[in-house]
Amino acid sequence: MSQNVTAANPAAMERVKFKKQSQAKEIWRRFRKNRGSMVGLIMLTIIVLALVFANLITSYDAATAQNLRIKLDPPSAEHWFGTDSYGRDLFARVLYGGRTSLSIAVLATLSSCVVGCALGAIAGYFGGKVDNIIMRGLDIFMSVPDILFTMAVVFALGASMVNLLIALTLAYFTNYVRLVRSQILSLSDLEYVEAARAGGAGSARIIMSHIFPNAMGVIIVNTTLNVAKIILYESTLSFLGLGMPPPQPEWGLILSEAREYMRSAPHMLLFPALAIVLTACSVNLIGDGLRDAMDPHLKS
C-alpha cells in the first residue's frame, strides 16, 4: 500500500489516486463477503433510516405528550412499545431518543477524532520537546479516569448538547493521539518520506499526502468502533443524569425513568435497551468487518 511518488508530479498523483480507488474497491469487496459485516450494515441502515424519517412515522408530540390515563400500558396495536410512566408513547420516544443519542455519538466521535489526530500528528511529526510535553500532558490527563472528568465537565458547564460534546471529546480524543503518533513515528523513517522531502515537499504536505493515507485505515476502523463506545458511554451519562436534560428523549434517559417501574412495566426496560444493543452491535459488526477487510489474516 505504499505510494512511491512525490507530491509534485501530477501524472503520478493520478496513478496514485487510481491505486487508492482500486484499493477501496478491494476493501469493499472483502467487506461484502463477510456476512457479519453485511448484517451490521443492513441493520444500521434500517436504524438510521428509521431515525432520519422518524417524523414520517410518528410525530414528535407523541414522544412528549403526556397522558396519565394510559400510563404504563404494555405494547399494543396503538402503542407499539407501550407507554411510559407519563403516558407517552414509548415507540416515539425511542425513535426520537435515537436521533439524539446517535447524532451526539457521531458528532462526538468526529470531533474527538479531529482533535486527537491533530494532536497526535503534531506530537509525532515534530518530535523532541513538543512530543514530550504533549505525551506527558496526556499521561497526566489520562490519570483522571474519564467518567470523573466527564462528570466534572458536564456539571461544571451545565447539561447541554455542546457541553456534552465537549465532555465526550475530552474523554475520547486520547486514543487517537497515541494511534496517530505511533503511525507517524513508524512511517516517518520510511524511504518514501525521505524521497518526498528530497523532492521539495513541505512538512504539512508530507503529513497530508503520504502519512495520513496509510494511517487512514487504522483511524477509520477505530473511529467506527468508537462510535459504538460513545453511544454506550453517552447513554450511561444520561442514565446518571449527566446527559441531555429532559424532556428531550434520549435512550439513557428513557432507561433511567424505567428503573422505578421495572416490576410493573418491564417493556419500558426492554425496548430502549434493545435499541441501544442493536445499534451498538451493528456498528461493531461494521467496525470489525472493516478491520478484517483492510487487513486480511490470510498468510498465503
Add this chain to the structure above:
Amino acid sequence: MNENNILEIKDLSVIYKTDLETVKAVNGINIAIKKKSTFGLVGETGAGKTTTARSIIRLLPSVGHVTSGTIEFEDRNLLELPEAEMRLFRGDKIAMVFQDPMTSLNPVMSVGDQIAETIKIHNPELDKAEVGRRVEATLAMVGILPSRKVEYPHQFSGGMKQRVIIAMALACEPQLLIADEPTTALDVTIQAQVLMMIKDLRDRLGTSMLMITHDLGIVAKICDDVGIMYAGEIVEAGTVQDIFEGKNHHPYTEGLFGSIPNLKSKAKRLNAIPGLMPDPTDLPEGCVFAERCKYAMELCHKVHPSVATSGTHQLCCHLFNADGSRKEKNHE
C-alpha cells in the same frame, strides 16, 4: 530409492485451496538430492520454492495440500508418515532455516533456551548439564560466544540472529538442512560471512543441503546440483557445471543469466525478462514460460514440453530433442 540420494522428490504437486480460488503452486516436480551434497533450487518469488521446502518438512499452511507425488527420505515416503512420526524427523534428521532472521526467533525466550529446546526434544535422556554443554558447543560452532546463551534475540544483530538460527538447525546434526533464502534478508557483507559459515559447517558435518535462493551467485559458490524453478515446475536441472558452463539452456535460464548486471558492458538499461509469471490460479496450456519466451513457437502454447536429458543435464523445452541436442530450426 537410489542409495546415493538422501532425498528423492517424485512428481510432487501442491495446491493452496481457499474459498476464492485454487492456487497451483507446484506442478509435478522431480528433485534428487545426493548425500553430502548441496542442491540449489533457484527461481523468482512465487515460483514454488518455499512451497516445495515446506512440503518436505510438512509445514504447509492449512490451506496447502499435496495432491500427488512422493518424497522419499531414508526409504520412507515422508508424505505418508503420521504426524507424530514426522515430528521425530523435524529438527533431528531434517532441519529447516527460514527466510527472515529478524522474526524467526521467539523474542521472550533466551537464545540458549531455544537451542536447548531442539536438543531436549530429540534427546530427552540428556541431563541439564549435558544439554548446556551442547548448546555452548553449538554456539561456538557458529562463531558466537557461548556465554551469550542467556541473552535474548533482540540483543543480537541480524547476521548474528541468522547464525543462531543456523546453530539451532544444526544442533542435532541433521542429515538434510533446508535453507530457504537464508541470506536474502541480510546486508551484502554479512551475506558473504554467513554463506561461508554455512559452507564450512556443511563440509565439517557432512550435511546434505537444499539451498533455496534467487541469487545465482550463491548457487555458484555453494551448490553442487541445481534446479531452476518457474511457475511451479522445474524447467532445467543439472550439476552446477551444466548450468553455468553448459551450452544449452532453457530460455528462462538464459534470461536469468542475462539479467545479471554487467559492470563492464556499456548497456544503458538492465535486461529484465519482459512480462510476469503466469497466474497460478490460471496456468496456461502448454509450456508455462511460453508467454515470455523469445523463442516461443506455436507448439509451445499448446503442448507441454517433455524432459530432454543429456547426462546429468535436463531441460524441459520444445527447443531440444529428447537427447538434449538442439532441434534444427524449421522454417515455417
Add this chain to the structure above:
Amino acid sequence: MYRYILKRILFLIPTILGVVFIIFFVLNLTPGNPGRSILGVSAPQEAVDQLNEELGYNDPLLVKYFNYLKNLVLNRSFGTSYFTGQAVADEVLPRFGVTLKLSTIGIIISTLVGVPLGILTAVKQYSIWDYVPSVLAFLLAAIPSFVLGMVLLFVFALKLNILPSYGLETWKCYIMPSLCMAIPITAFNVRFTKSSMLESIREDYIDTARAKGAKERTVIWKHALKNALLPVITNIGLNMGGLIMGAVVAERLFSVPGIGALIVDRIAYKDEPVIIAGTIVISITFTIIMLAVDIIYAFVDPRIRAKYTKVKG
C-alpha cells in the same frame, strides 16, 4: 530496573498536582455555588454570600488551590465538606474502601474468566468453543453496564427474588454489583486475548518452533501464549478506566455506598472538598495500578527488562 521504578513513582507527584489542578479548574468554571445549593433557592442573597465567604468559596482559584495543598500536606487533612460540615476524610475513605472491594472482585473475575476464555477461543478457533464465547462476548460488549445492571436486578431481584437489590449487608449483596462491573470488561478481555493469541500464532517464530519438531501443544502453550500475554497484561491496566465507570453506575443502580456515588451526588451541591478528595483518591489509585502494571510488564518482557539492566554488547 529500580531506577525505572523510582522514576515512575516520582512522576506520581507532578501527576497528582496536575490532577488536583485540573479538577479545581474545571469545577470553578461553573455558575452555581455551595452557598446557594445549601441554603436553597429562596434564601436571601446576603446569607448566601456570607456562607460562601465562610466556606472560602469566593477566594480566587490559585489561592484555593494552594490552600488546599497546604492543608493536605501540612495538616494531613482533606478539609471539611461544604455540604455536611464533616471532615471529608471521614466520608470519603470508608466509601473508598467499599468501592475498592467491589473493584477488586471485578478485576479478579474479569481477568480469571476473560483471559482463559480468550485463549480457548483462539486455540479452538472455528469450533463451538470459539463461536459461543465469541458471540456472547460480542453481544455483551454492546450492552452498557447500566442496562446489564437493570437486567440483573430484574431477573435476580425482582423476578426470582434470590438476591437483594440494594445495600451491602450480606455477602449476597456483593454479587450483582460486581458482576455488573465485571461482565463488560470480561467480554472485552475475551476478545482482546483472542486476537492477541491469534496474532501470536501467525508469527514466524512459531514456524521455527514447529520445524524443530516441537509438539503442537508446546508450540501453543510455550511459544505463542507467552508472547500473546504481554499485550494482555498492559490491557488489564487499561481496563481500569472502564472499571471505574462501572463502579459509578453499579453504585448508583444498586444503592451501594461507594465513592463513585458520593462524587456524583455531591457534584450537584458543588461540594468541592469532597469531590476533589474523592477524585484525587481515585486518580491516585488508578495511577498506582497503572504503574504496577507497567512494572510487571517490564519484568516480564525481556526486551524492556534489558533496557534497564546491564546490556552485553
